[in-house]
Amino acid sequence: MAVDVPDLVAQAREGRPRAVARLISLVEGASPQLREVMAQLAPRCGNAYVVGLTGSPGVGKSTSTSALVAAYRRAGKRVGILAFDPSSPFSGGALLGDRVRMGEHASDPGVYIRSMATRGHLGGLAWAAPQAVRVLDAAGCDVILVETVGVGQSEVDIASQADTSVVLLAPGMGDGIQAAKAGILEIGDVYVVNKADRDGADATARELNHMLGLGEAREAGDWRPPIVKTVAARGEGIDEVVEALEKHRAWMEERGVLARRRATRAAREVETIAVTALRERMGELRAGQRLDALAERVVGGELDPYAAADKLLAGLAEVADAVDSTPSGPSR
Incomplete structure (x- = not known):
């Protein structure tokens, strides 16, 4: 069930433990509202x-x-x-x-x-x-x-x-x-x-x-x-x-060490999110069959693993571009 994220964040700012607990639960559960939660929290961190x-x-x-x-x-x-x-x-x-x-x-x-x-x-x-x-x-x-x-x-x-x-x-x-x-x-x-x-x-x-x-x-x-x-x-x-x-x-x-450490920490966090999203997109775009085919070519000696990885990424980018360029339907 969707929650009112701005209200939840406001309650957390007031020190209400239930609101803090709910926000961390959304984080742990990788809630669909996690992006909204992080956007609300960013200016306050x-x-x-x-x-x-x-x-x-x-x-x-x-x-x-x-x-x-x-x-x-x-x-x-x-x-x-x-x-x-x-x-x-x-x-x-x-x-x-x-x-x-x-x-x-x-x-x-x-x-x-x-x-x-x-x-x-x-x-x-x-x-x-x-x-x-x-x-x-x-x-x-x-x-x-x-x-x-x-x-x-x-x-x-x-x-x-x-x-x-x-x-x-x-x-x-x-x-x-x-x-x-x-x-x-x-x-x-x-x-x-x-x-x-x-x-x-x-x-x-x-x-x-x-x-x-x-x-x-x-x-x-x-x-x-x-x-x-x-x-x-x-x-x-x-x-x-x-x-x-x-x-x-x-x-x-x-x-200036503290600022550099926090920037490095943020970079790792962004990288982790990006890699996770990339893996999810591979699944969503049904890149699994392409991966299996490439794996068979590696086993057969037709491709080395690096060349296969390049082909996988290139194919993923092509499919992603196709999805991004698809006209959206009429708004409801």
Whole structure:
């Protein structure tokens, strides 16, 4: 059933959680009204500071996120949380573990929490993440915390979705080696060694500092990611994390890095939408038969894959031009 998008957006701007939830549901469901939703949201976006949190399972991402929410709320900021959970193999929905652990903020009107299923998307986020961030941004959130699934070595998508990426580690979990394997040391802007009351926390911080220094070629004035030790369950060190985040934001704004990151993020979003639309058009224009025929020619050695791809694109363009040039019927 169609919804009144302008009214829904207006309600979201007033901070009504039901309206925000409905807009994100339209995003997740790839609603036919999604274009209208994004058009309504566009002029209202660009004010929120997006912080991504990632790390291996068990490092305390949800606890750290909850502690950060409390710190930002003390500062009077509205906070949005997108917590990405693994998809259920039965229903396809999120398992909602993060929402359970952040229940203390559920009744706060200045906090919006949304658990989203990855639905098989790799990289720790769902495909709808950029649009969901836009909804929370337009709804007036000052800070948006994006928490990834935490499935290990594919947790790098967050670097392209956040203004600042926070990588969490914990002592005694082999995170240093895991991070090196995943290339995760290349995406962090702030590093947090959580559960710092455990044995080995200082050693983990030293190892991390050493690994960050290996092969780095920073110039004067470049950002060097700080390492902050926390005990998120007790709120210890969280103010220092917020301070590090604010310093990184100020550094980015001063050097134009924030604007460039957001432009790059928008470019990826546009590219993803365009590629998705292209795939849909291939199906709608019944390019499947052409693809099958080209595939048979590749198998038979008549064409190489690149030449076949060129022919497919050329044929797709021809059919698209024919559709675009077809006179429309009389208006009703």
